[in-house]
Amino acid sequence: xxxxxxxxxxxxxxxxxxxxxxxxxxxxxxxxxxxxxxxxxxxxxxxxxxxxxxxxxxxxxxxxxxxxxxxxxxxxxxxxxxxxxxxxxxxxxxxxxxxxxxxxxxxxxxxxxxxxxxxxxxx
Amino acid sequence: xxxxxxxxxxxxxxxxxxxxxxxxxxxxxxxxxxxxxxxxxxxxxxxxxxxxxxxxxxxxxxxxxxxxxxxxxxxxxxxxxxxxxxxxxxxxxxxxxxxxxxxxxxxxxxxxxxxxxxxxxxx
DNA sequence: TGAACATATGAATATTTGTTCATATGTTTA
DNA sequence: TAAACATATGAACAAATATTCATATGTTCA
Numbered sequence: 001x002x003x004x005x006x007x008x009x010x011x012x013x014x015x016x017x018x019x020x021x022x023x024x025x026x027x028x029x030x031x032x033x034x035x036x037x038x039x040x041x042x043x044x045x046x047x048x049x050x051x052x053x054x055x056x057x058x059x060x061x062x063x064x065x066x067x068x069x070x071x072x073x074x075x076x077x078x079x080x081x082x083x084x085x086x087x088x089x090x091x092x093x094x095x096x097x098x099x100x101x102x103x104x105x106x107x108x109x110x111x112x113x114x115x116x117x118x119x120x121x122x123x
Numbered sequence: 124x125x126x127x128x129x130x131x132x133x134x135x136x137x138x139x140x141x142x143x144x145x146x147x148x149x150x151x152x153x154x155x156x157x158x159x160x161x162x163x164x165x166x167x168x169x170x171x172x173x174x175x176x177x178x179x180x181x182x183x184x185x186x187x188x189x190x191x192x193x194x195x196x197x198x199x200x201x202x203x204x205x206x207x208x209x210x211x212x213x214x215x216x217x218x219x220x221x222x223x224x225x226x227x228x229x230x231x232x233x234x235x236x237x238x239x240x241x242x243x244x245x246x
Numbered sequence: 247t248g249a250a251c252a253t254a255t256g257a258a259t260a261t262t263t264g265t266t267c268a269t270a271t272g273t274t275t276a
Numbered sequence: 277t278a279a280a281c282a283t284a285t286g287a288a289c290a291a292a293t294a295t296t297c298a299t300a301t302g303t304t305c306a
Contacts, residue, residue: 023194026186030179031241036172038244039237043169048264049159056153063149065283071146078265080284090246099273099282109243114162116239118154120232121161123213171294188253201295203254222252222303 045089051082062104168212174205185227
């Protein structure tokens, strides 16, 4: 759905300010749309305090759902829902021991991602 | 609003599975609530494809609002709203040159945050 | 000064998302 | 096998959020 020239004039600046080759270069660096969505989804996981708390709790050791819930003073259901998201994103893994299911971090990136975020906000 | 013991039993496991000192240690590592909110807000910025695209565009060079909008094929208003959020979080800065306002990255962390995210999703 | 341009912003709308509640699934033990 | 326990999950609801539309602010130039 290409707009006509008159409309384009009305909605944006007269012409692109920078050289076209620069724009092309910039767009060349841009990841594929699919990767951009995955990237946004990845950061979305860290964009909630409950999930961050869970990750911090698991930083030291594995823990079962019930203990996480008690530690964070939240319902089992809320924690379980969030663990599901963390697992879907491959940030945590779990193992069953009888009735209990223990969760732990699945990836070492997590530590550095969190601490880099912390670095930034402490400036 | 402390619940009574009977209710607590109903809602969670009989007693905490791990040693209390471990839980205390885990909670000792936990950042302050205020920092947790700031951290979540920080990652929230990267949790949207439009903002990620803007950051990628600015990775190479500064650019005015209008050119960003044209490059990403979005409205000037949408870009302006998102630039406001990026600026509030100190991820971009701007300078005025006549009518035009040029935006650029405010921080070098951004590159490494983005590439660490990319690393993770490409596994 | 007025017209054209570049950007910012408030309100409205649609979509996404986190928690709660009720209940289902799966395991152990008496 | 029945009861108790640990976890998972679907539906409902409330809160947060991204975009659009209309319009305001601020700059330049004739």
